[in-house]
Amino acid sequence: METSTKEKSFSCEECGATFSYKTNYKRHLQTHTGVKPYRCELCGSSFSYNYRLKLHIQIHNGVKPHPCLVCGSAFSTKKVLELHVRTHTGEKPYSCETCGSTFSYNSNYKRHVRMHSGEKPYSCDVCGSTFSYDSNFKKHMKTHSGDKPYACKMCPSQFSDPTNFKRHVRTHTGEKTYSCELCGSSFLRNDHLKSHMRKHSGDRPHACELCESSFPTKSHLKRHMYTHTGERPHSCQVCNSSFSTRSVLKVHMRTHTGEKPFSCDVCGSAFSDRANLKRHMLTHGGEKRFSCEVCGCLFLTNDYLKSHMRKHSGERRFSCEVCCSAFVTKLHLKRHMKTHTLKTQLLNQI
Structure with a gap:
């Protein structure tokens, strides 16, 4: 035929x-x-x-x-039925030539390949940012539109993305759904757990191209890079001080507001940041584990030991911008600065 x-x-x-x-x-x-x-x-x-x-x-x-x-x-x-049936059969016809991973759906395969190629086909017309995935691009566009439909009932915070909203709610409820199987520590977010697991494994995949330092997370590397560039992109609108990270700026703002959200369960003392609370807790029976090799003095924290060692070395890291005097600790510098403030007040009264 x-x-x-x-x-x-x-x-x-x-x-x-x-x-x-x-x-x-x-x-x-x-x-x-x-x-x-x-x-x-x-x-x-x-x-x-x-x-x-x-x-x-x-x-x-x-x-x-x-x-x-x-x-x-x-x-x-x-x-759609044919795609669904693969959840029963386990069929994964799409294979990555780079790493051998297999996928049931072509869309998942294409997303995965971009991890290797670095391709970012989704571009923002407003700021030029590019993205590998459509979902991340859509989230980003909401930052320009200002649309924040997800409002927290416990505080005034609003969010454009439901995932970020759910994470935020956990900060109020204290729910920590991600737990470390090795030490029992629990976390609000899965990415925080993954970062924590690197403490156990010693894995530091994010290396600095300028020095030999390496870090467990990309955010830690980003903070470190500011030590090379000197960049401080986060400014205080009250006193114009600038900081390398948003988290440090947030802690600094408490010096203006007087907010002290971290309190001691033993004596009730309150602190502006968690690190100071941890140091304080050592005063309630903490062991002085940090020893000076020069004179044998013992200290509760490594920071206290470092400050003490400057007395031996003569190093004075903290300088006065008014008269160029230098001091061993930041506390000594703060005390000194009050002498300039007092002089200014007296001159104004004359």
Whole structure:
């Protein structure tokens, strides 16, 4: 039996694809131009092809004519059913040539490949930031729109992203759902647990290109880089002091507000940051583990020991910007600065 084949006379100049029929050729061109003339009147979604709009309409109508023979779940299209069946069969037809990872879905495979290639196809027209994943791009765009539909009922905080909102709520409830199997420490977020696990493994994958230092997290590396650049991008709007990280600025602001959210359960003393509370707790029976090799004095913390060692070395790190006097500790500098303040007050009274 003879079969006739129609010549593919319509060729796409963009990608080289060829078509026998002009209608198919025109339909294909829309994939390059981004034109989506078929719009859903119910939700506003638009589509390149009419048949995709019809499939979409079934979602609104609740029509799911394709049932799964294994679990009974029903789906609006045969294609979605075929993808679902892979959850039962374990089929993973998409394999990464770089690391060998396999995936059930092409979309997950493409996302994974970008980890190796570094490709960031999603670009922000406002600030130029680029992203590997559409979900991250959409989250970022909300930072420009100012849209924050997720409001905390316990404080005035608002969030554009539901994940960040849920994380925030845990800071009020104290819920720590991520637990370390080695030491029992628990964390609010999974990424905090992963960073913590590197303390056990000793893994420091983030290396500084300027010196030999390496760090367990990218944020630690970023903070470290400021020591090379001297950059202090976070400024205090009250006194114009600047800081390398937002967290240090936040602690600094408490010197203006007087806020002391960290309190001692033993004596009730309150502190502006957690590190000072930890130091204080050592005074309630903490062992003096840090010893001076020069004179044998013992100290509760390594910071106290370092300050003490300057007495032996003669190092005076803290300088007065008014008269150039130098001091061993920041506390001594603060005391000294009061002498300038007092002189200024007396001169103003004359």
